[in-house]
Amino acid sequence: MFITDDLQQRWWALEAKMMARFDKKPDLEAILFLIGMQETQEKISKEEKQDLMHVAVCTVLAQSGYYLVEGHDPDHWPHFKQLKQLPEMSLTEQENFIKDHVLLYFEQQGF
Numbered sequence: 001m002f003i004t005d006d007l008q009q010r011w012w013a014l015e016a017k018m019m020a021r022f023d024k025k026p027d028l029e030a031i032l033f034l035i036g037m038q039e040t041q042e043k044i045s046k047e048e049k050q051d052l053m054h055v056a057v058c059t060v061l062a063q064s065g066y067y068l069v070e071g072h073d074p075d076h077w078p079h080f081k082q083l084k085q086l087p088e089m090s091l092t093e094q095e096n097f098i099k100d101h102v103l104l105y106f107e108q109q110g111f
Contacts, residue, residue, distance in 0.1 A: 007096060010103050017111065028095060031102055032056040038109075040077055051077070060101035061086075063108070 018026045026034070036052035037044075039059050044052055058067040058080040067080040089097060 007100055007103075011099055014103055014106055028099060028102070029053070032060075032098075035059060035102065035105060055080075057098065060098065060105045063101060063104055 014031070015025055018024075018031065032053050033049070033056065036054075036056035036059075039055050040052065055078055059078070061067050062069065062080070066082065066084055066086060068083055070079045070081045072078050
């Protein structure tokens with residue numbers, strides 16, 4: 001599956017906003033990291049980086065009903081419940097699927 005023109009244009013617009021704000025072009029992993037930081041609002045250790053990425057992915061996919069925040073633990077980390085299975089996709093399709101949800105997240109955040 002090839003990336004759609006609309007998705008690509010919206011992704012480039014998000015990258016441009018990020019570049020203007022951080023003076024560096026972010027990749028998908030960096031953007032997911034930022035979302036995870038936004039959602040936990042905690043300083044994290046290197047060991048928690050993987051957990052932070054999971055928080056970001058669950059957060060952006062919750063918008064489409066794949067996950068639901070069940071609550072937060074004593075350290076303020078959100079915990080998610082998976083509500084439905086993700087569709088089978090190739091790696092490129094998965095990346096585009098996540099990008100589309102990341103764009104929706106930033107749109108809803110007013111960024």
